[in-house]
Amino acid sequence: QVQLVESGGGLVQAGGSLRVSCAASGSIRVIYVMGWYRQAPGNQRELVATITSGGTTNYADSVKGRFTISRDNAKNTVYLQMNSLKPEDTAVYYCNVAASRGTYWGQGTQVTVSS
Numbered sequence: 001q002v003q004l005v006e007s008g009g010g011l012v013q014a015g016g017s018l019r020v021s022c023a024a025s026g027s028i029r030v031i032y033v034m035g036w037y038r039q040a041p042g043n044q045r046e047l048v049a050t051i052t053s054g055g056t057t058n059y060a061d062s063v064k065g066r067f068t069i070s071r072d073n074a075k076n077t078v079y080l081q082m083n084s085l086k087p088e089d090t091a092v093y094y095c096n097v098a099a100s101r102g103t104y105w106g107q108g109t110q111v112t113v114s115s
Contacts, residue, residue, distance in 0.1 A: 002026040002104045004095050009109030016113070017083045022095030022106050024076040030100040034071050034078035038091035038111075045094065049080060063089075085113045 008020035024031065035050030049069040050058045057069055068081040078095060090113050095106035 002028055002097070002099070002101070004097060004104055004106035006093070006095050006106040006109040009093060009111045011112045011114065012085055014085060014087055014113055014115050016085050017081070018085065018111060019082065020080045020093055020095075020109055020111070022078050022097075024078075024097050024099075024104070027101065028076060028097075028099050031073075031076060031097055032100070033096075033098040034069075035096045035098075036069065036078070036080045037094045037096055038089075039094065039108075040088075040091040043091075048093070050096075051078065082111070085111075087113045087115045089113050 003026050004024050006022045012018050033050050033052050036048040037045050038048050039045040047060050051069045051071050066084045071078045092108040093111050094108045097104045
C-alpha cells in the first residue's frame with residue numbers, strides 16, 4: 001500500500017502565504033512525477049503544478065510567478081509554496097504521485113484565502 005499524508009493547509013488573508021507538504025510512504029519503488037491539483041466547490045479538479053524526479057516543473061498559468069513546487073527525493077516529499085494568495089486560490093488541494101506501481105492521490109487539504 002501507498003500512503004500520501006498532506007499537511008499545511010489553512011486560512012490566510014489575501015496576499016499571504018502558505019506552504020503545503022505531501023509525504024509518500026509505503027510500497028513505493030520509483031516516483032516519477034509529484035504534483036498538486038486543486039478543486040474548488042462546483043469546479044472540476046485542475047492541475048496546479050508538477051515536478052519530475054529530475055526537477056522539471058510545470059505550472060498552471062493562474063499560479064505562475066506566485067507558487068513554487070519542490071521535492072525532496074530522499075524523503076519522497078513534495079512541497080508547494082504559495083505566495084501572493086488570492087481568494088480564487090481557495091480550494092481543496094490534492095497531492096498526486098505517479099510511481100512505478102501506479103498513481104496515487106492524497107486525501108486533500110483545505111486552503112482558504114479570505115478577501
